[in-house]
Amino acid sequence: MPGYEVRTGTSARLSRIEGDLKAGRKVTIKAESGGKVVVTGEATFEGQVTIDCDFECGTMKVEGLGFGPGGNVTIRGNLTVHGRADFDASATVDGTISSEDLDVGGHLESGPIDSKRVRAGGHLTVKGGLKAETVDVGGHMKVLGGVSLQDLRVGGHAEFEGGSILGEIRVRGHITSKKKLDFGQLEVFGSFSLPAGSSGQRLSALGTVRFEGDAACKELEVSGAASVKGNLGAERVEVKGKLDVSGGLRVSDRLRVYGTLDVGRVVECENLGVLGRLVGESVRVGGSADVAGEVRTTAGLKAKSVQVGRGSRVTGPIVGGEVEVGRETDFGSMWGLPWWRSAVGSMTTVGDVYGQSVRLCQRSSAKRVYGDMVELQDGATAQQVTYTKGLKLPSKYSLHEPPVRTERLPEPPL
Amino acid sequence: MGRRNSKRSKIELYAQILEVVTHYPEGIRITRLSYGVRVPVDRLKLLVEKLCSLGLTRRYADEEETHYGSTPKGLEFLDTYFRMKGFLDELDKGSHLQ
Numbered sequence: 001m002p003g004y005e006v007r008t009g010t011s012a013r014l015s016r017i018e019g020d021l022k023a024g025r026k027v028t029i030k031a032e033s034g035g036k037v038v039v040t041g042e043a044t045f046e047g048q049v050t051i052d053c054d055f056e057c058g059t060m061k062v063e064g065l066g067f068g069p070g071g072n073v074t075i076r077g078n079l080t081v082h083g084r085a086d087f088d089a090s091a092t093v094d095g096t097i098s099s100e101d102l103d104v105g106g107h108l109e110s111g112p113i114d115s116k117r118v119r120a121g122g123h124l125t126v127k128g129g130l131k132a133e134t135v136d137v138g139g140h141m142k143v144l145g146g147v148s149l150q151d152l153r154v155g156g157h158a159e160f161e162g163g164s165i166l167g168e169i170r171v172r173g174h175i176t177s178k179k180k181l182d183f184g185q186l187e188v189f190g191s192f193s194l195p196a197g198s199s200g201q202r203l204s205a206l207g208t209v210r211f212e213g214d215a216a217c218k219e220l221e222v223s224g225a226a227s228v229k230g231n232l233g234a235e236r237v238e239v240k241g242k243l244d245v246s247g248g249l250r251v252s253d254r255l256r257v258y259g260t261l262d263v264g265r266v267v268e269c270e271n272l273g274v275l276g277r278l279v280g281e282s283v284r285v286g287g288s289a290d291v292a293g294e295v296r297t298t299a300g301l302k303a304k305s306v307q308v309g310r311g312s313r314v315t316g317p318i319v320g321g322e323v324e325v326g327r328e329t330d331f332g333s334m335w336g337l338p339w340w341r342s343a344v345g346s347m348t349t350v351g352d353v354y355g356q357s358v359r360l361c362q363r364s365s366a367k368r369v370y371g372d373m374v375e376l377q378d379g380a381t382a383q384q385v386t387y388t389k390g391l392k393l394p395s396k397y398s399l400h401e402p403p404v405r406t407e408r409l410p411e412p413p414l
Numbered sequence: 415m416g417r418r419n420s421k422r423s424k425i426e427l428y429a430q431i432l433e434v435v436t437h438y439p440e441g442i443r444i445t446r447l448s449y450g451v452r453v454p455v456d457r458l459k460l461l462v463e464k465l466c467s468l469g470l471t472r473r474y475a476d477e478e479e480t481h482y483g484s485t486p487k488g489l490e491f492l493d494t495y496f497r498m499k500g501f502l503d504e505l506d507k508g509s510h511l512q
Contacts, residue, residue, distance in 0.1 A: 064445040064446065064448075064449060088443070088445050088446045088449065089449060090449055105442075105445070105446030105447070105449040105450055106446075106449025106450060106452070107449070107452075119437060120450075121434045121437065121438070121442070121446060121447065121449055121450025121451075122434075122449060122450045122451070122452060136437045137437070138430070138433050138434035138437045138450045138451075139430070139433075139434075139450070153437070155430070155433035155434070155436075155437070156433075172433070172492070172496040173496070189496040189497055189499070189500040190496075190499070190500050190503060191500075191503070191504075206497055206500045206501070207500040207501075207503065207504050208504060224500070224501075224504055225504070
């Protein structure tokens with residue numbers, strides 16, 4: 001196939017080559033006219049190459065000479081590769097890169113990149129936007145513009161100006177997005193910082209997660225510490241570490257708190273499980289609320305059914321259809337957590353209770369109890385019991401005031 | 415590309431080697447790996463041999479060249495290392511508050 005050859009250590013002025021270009025080591029390519037060199041076939045370089053203009057080729061290969069500054073690729077213009085660009089070297093491209101498959105063994109520093117696939121063994125620094133289907137970076141990734149990606153895998157840290165990564169994101173270090181990010185499935189071992197308005201499908205973080213404003217995430221799993229400066233909306237939330245939400249928290253499905261959840265305003269969810277501690281202004285649950293730890297509210301906890309396990313504590317009123325306080329329940333088996341063992345004592349303490357059916361089990365203590373049907377078991381304690389339909393008392397119980405039967409119960413606070 | 419501020423520890427180097435190797439499921443040659451982790455080939459060979467002897471990377475050679483690839487044990491090491499590093503970074507941040 002016709003082509004052109006450039007010998008090691010020389011420089012060549014080229015314009016358009018029909019066929020392949022073969023070059024030795026330490027070559028310099030310059031444009032003869034028009035500021036661009038075009039190779040219709042494959043461009044192969046044995047080692048270090050400096051291209052002083054825009055460069056376009058079918059495919060490009062740079063064979064490394066081993067470690068050292070002598071093996072680098074420098075392109076002082078735009079690089080367009082219609083097929084695969086494969087560099088056994090580090091590369092610096094002053095202009096844009098457009099290719100089908102860009103594979104750089106070392107570090108890559110360039111202007112904006114548009115490539116179906118980008119892989120860099122070392123660090124990737126992009127002075128502009130990055131558009132690709134998959135990006136694999138062994139070291140750190142820093143993009144000074146927005147990103148539009150399907151999948152991202154980074155061995156070190158990743159930093160970019162927002163955009164969208166709709167597939168899988170796996171970053172072993174930290175992720176920082178300076179502008180709003182739409183993300184798919186995100187897994188990060190280090191910390192994660194996102195600006196207001198960011199939203200995603202699934203976020204699993206071992207370290208710290210910071211949302212700098214209102215945020216939405218379909219599934220959020222926090223093993224470390226997370227904070228939201230605003231409101232958080234999600235379908236499922238699992239807190240194994242600590243989650244602080246300065247505004248409200250709305251969870252359309254399941255909220256599980258194994259660690260600590262601190263919410264500045266209202267918590268709303270469909271199904272609540274607390275093995276750790278939940279603090280909020282009020283908690284409204286569409287379905288059932290199971291508490292095997294501590295819930296602290298000022299305005300109250302409301303659910304269709306509320307079960308407060310033995311040894312748990314609820315501060316603030318409880319409002320529910322069916323309320324059971326102090327029953328010994330193995331929440332670990334119930335929620336599929338074989339490792340869980342109750343770390344709380346046997347005394348169960350709650351505030352005022354409002355319910356159609358209220359049961360205070362052994363060693364349970366409530367303030368005022370309002371219910372249609374109220375049952376106290378042995379050793380249960382309440383300040384006052386007011387009921388409309390029935391009251392069942394054991395042989396041993398303690399009421400600070402005699403029970404009162406009434407036609408109508410007072411309105412619950414929630 | 416500027417110089418790093420602090421010298422990498424040996425364990426960081428091993429983790430970086432493994433990280434780059436895992437990004438090449440088809441195998442990676444020592445030259446390319448040296449660019450990825452920024453370590454000269456002669457020094458890198460000793461480190462990779464150590465990883466191979468521990469079963470954290472594997473070496474396979476064809477008629478022309480030798481490639482290195484990741485192993486399940488190597489992936490397990492990487493996951494554990496970065497999880498641990500995540501925890502330690504968080505603990506380190508917490509210690510500034512005291």
